Amino acid sequence: MTNTTPDLLKPRKAPRQARSAATVDAIFDATIQVLLAEGSSRLTTTRVAERAGVSVGTMYQYFPHKKSLLYAMLQRQLAKLRDLIEAVCWRMEGRTLGEMSDGLVTAYLDAKTSNIEASRALYLVASGLDTDDLIADISQRVGTAITRLLASASDSAFGDIEAVSFTFRAALSGAVRTVLERGANPKELTVLRRDLPIMCRAYLSAVAEETPKGGGASKADALPHV
Amino acid sequence: MTNTTPDLLKPRKAPRQARSAATVDAIFDATIQVLLAEGSSRLTTTRVAERAGVSVGTMYQYFPHKKSLLYAMLQRQLAKLRDLIEAVCWRMEGRTLGEMSDGLVTAYLDAKTSNIEASRALYLVASGLDTDDLIADISQRVGTAITRLLASASDSAFGDIEAVSFTFRAALSGAVRTVLERGANPKELTVLRRDLPIMCRAYLSAVAEETPKGGGASKADALPHV
DNA sequence: GTATTATATGAATAATCCTTCGGATTCGGA
DNA sequence: TCCGAATCCGAAGGATTATTCATATAATAC
Numbered sequence: 220m221t222n223t224t225p226d227l228l229k230p231r232k233a234p235r236q237a238r239s240a241a242t243v244d245a246i247f248d249a250t251i252q253v254l255l256a257e258g259s260s261r262l263t264t265t266r267v268a269e270r271a272g273v274s275v276g277t278m279y280q281y282f283p284h285k286k287s288l289l290y291a292m293l294q295r296q297l298a299k300l301r302d303l304i305e306a307v308c309w310r311m312e313g314r315t316l317g318e319m320s321d322g323l324v325t326a327y328l329d330a331k332t333s334n335i336e337a338s339r340a341l342y343l344v345a346s347g348l349d350t351d352d353l354i355a356d357i358s359q360r361v362g363t364a365i366t367r368l369l370a371s372a373s374d375s376a377f378g379d380i381e382a383v384s385f386t387f388r389a390a391l392s393g394a395v396r397t398v399l400e401r402g403a404n405p406k407e408l409t410v411l412r413r414d415l416p417i418m419c420r421a422y423l424s425a426v427a428e429e430t431p432k433g434g435g436a437s438k439a440d441a442l443p444h445v
Numbered sequence: 446m447t448n449t450t451p452d453l454l455k456p457r458k459a460p461r462q463a464r465s466a467a468t469v470d471a472i473f474d475a476t477i478q479v480l481l482a483e484g485s486s487r488l489t490t491t492r493v494a495e496r497a498g499v500s501v502g503t504m505y506q507y508f509p510h511k512k513s514l515l516y517a518m519l520q521r522q523l524a525k526l527r528d529l530i531e532a533v534c535w536r537m538e539g540r541t542l543g544e545m546s547d548g549l550v551t552a553y554l555d556a557k558t559s560n561i562e563a564s565r566a567l568y569l570v571a572s573g574l575d576t577d578d579l580i581a582d583i584s585q586r587v588g589t590a591i592t593r594l595l596a597s598a599s600d601s602a603f604g605d606i607e608a609v610s611f612t613f614r615a616a617l618s619g620a621v622r623t624v625l626e627r628g629a630n631p632k633e634l635t636v637l638r639r640d641l642p643i644m645c646r647a648y649l650s651a652v653a654e655e656t657p658k659g660g661g662a663s664k665a666d667a668l669p670h671v
Numbered sequence: 672g673t674a675t676t677a678t679a680t681g682a683a684t685a686a687t688c689c690t691t692c693g694g695a696t697t698c699g700g701a
Numbered sequence: 702t703c704c705g706a707a708t709c710c711g712a713a714g715g716a717t718t719a720t721t722c723a724t725a726t727a728a729t730a731c
Contacts (some may be wrong), residue, residue, distance in 0.1 A: 232677095234677095234678095234731085235676090235677065235678090236677065236678075236727095236728065237728095238677095238678075238679095238727085238728085239677075239678060239679095242678080258573070258575070259572055259573050260573045263717085264718075264719060264720080265718075265719090273679075273680090273683055274679065274680045275680085275681070275682055275719085275720080276679065276681065276720090276721080276722085277678075277679055277680075278676095279677070279720065279721075280679075283720095284719075284720075285718095285719070285720095286486075307726090320460070329475065329607075342572065343572050344572075345568075345572075346485055346568065346569045346571075346572045346573075347484070347485050347486045347572075347573070349484070358627075371711085377528070379636075381634045382639070382640060383640070384635055384639065385633065386620070386636060386637065386640040386644060387621040389623040389624055389637065390616045390619065390620040390621055390641070391618075391646060392619070392621055393615075393616065393618070393619020393620040393621070393623040394612070394615040394619040394620070395619070396619055396622070396623075397614075397618055397619040397622075398616040400585075400613055401580065408610065410605075410608045410611055410612060411607070411612065411615065414608060414612040414648075414652065415612065415616070417648065417651050417652060418612060418616060418644065418647070418648035418651070419653040420643035420651070421647035421648050421650065422640075422643065422647050423649040424544070425566040425643050425644070425646070426640070426643060429507065430685085437702060458707095460707095460708095461706090461707065461708090462698065462699080462708075463698095464697085464698080464706065464707095464708075464709095465707075465708060465709090468708080468709085483685095489687085489688060490688075490689060490690080491688075491689090494711095499687085499709075499710085500709065500711055501690080501691095501710085501711070502690090502692085502708045502709065502711065503708075503709055503710070504689080505689090505690065505691075506707095506708070509690095510689075510690075511688095511689070511690095544702055565720075664678085
């Protein structure tokens, strides 16, 4: 895979021994804690180092500057998310529309809530970074994965499948972000887990042209572009 | 209306003459331009003043510090948004579920896209501010407005109406934010304008228990197809 | 056990930025 | 026209923060 991390943001060096790997992890964790406890405007290298139990100098051994640390954290989380979603798309291929929808919603929610603190912290930090390339990558990969998945639905076809894939992603990621940023209230998360699948299923059903049965319905794509 | 703006964030003084009102507007505009052109990490008082064609000192005549300026901008935009949505909720009272849904989605999209630059800029800045009270206010007001609206639907009732209102808002605001933050691509906005109403209608229909009210032959309004 | 490499330290430095304040300028009203 | 109030100016001060580097310690290799 092409590593297109901009030079200016690349980590300075990779940990070679066990203790340094632990150090980097501690720095990651500390960054999240400081962000949640103090907010992004009070996220300083000193505070992170202190909370991580290391010195500032140690931080700069692995990251050329503060932004590269944040960039690395975001990159790691987005890569994990992307891999998870791509995996789900594989697994769901050929299934029913409803199953696909539920699978995607559940997978996304699980991924984002498996480490709520990290998710919330990274939302806070993303707006201060140049993340265009990261977003472009995940957006492209996940976009085509979901588009392909939808195209393989055993019971439906779509007119503008790209648009459907896009709207689906925007609503899903947007709704989850809204709730997490508001504090990740458990009650609100419960509501999302129940109603987001309903919404997504309903949307897909509404825009799908039913192609019932197994008799090789046509894959006549009508309008590939908007 | 109760003005609950925290003292620390309150503007220093209000413009009394015409020129000073123009100055404050210029500062607002400049802030948006700097944010979009340079990013939130390069938003400095000097740069804003320069772009606004005023001196830093002038800025501090109206705002005690940088954050209060940003807070004021966010507050203004959120207040406008809230008023618009409440107005739509008034106007739609008693209508059909589908009409309500379309009205809300359209109103929200119009509001957020009437000044796209401002919307995008404020997304960038919000994460660095203490916006809990602002969010709480708009969330509460818009929440109950929509909940009431839904309760007045002529053709439907809901089990957990609070949850429906909540999910509706989260998906709507989240989806729009996702698209605006990605650059507000016109093609993507077109897709949203077409598909978001479909999604929201479909969701409401899915969770509504039909109550053919009055004598009306209120057959479910058929879902629109692509 | 020694040499070599990896990792850690933190005071000092350098850069950036926010905010102030005394004084100049312009406006509105009498 | 004149005066007080409003507005504006911007260099200087002050506070914060990112980043470096010479040095020290620990792990690994031989």
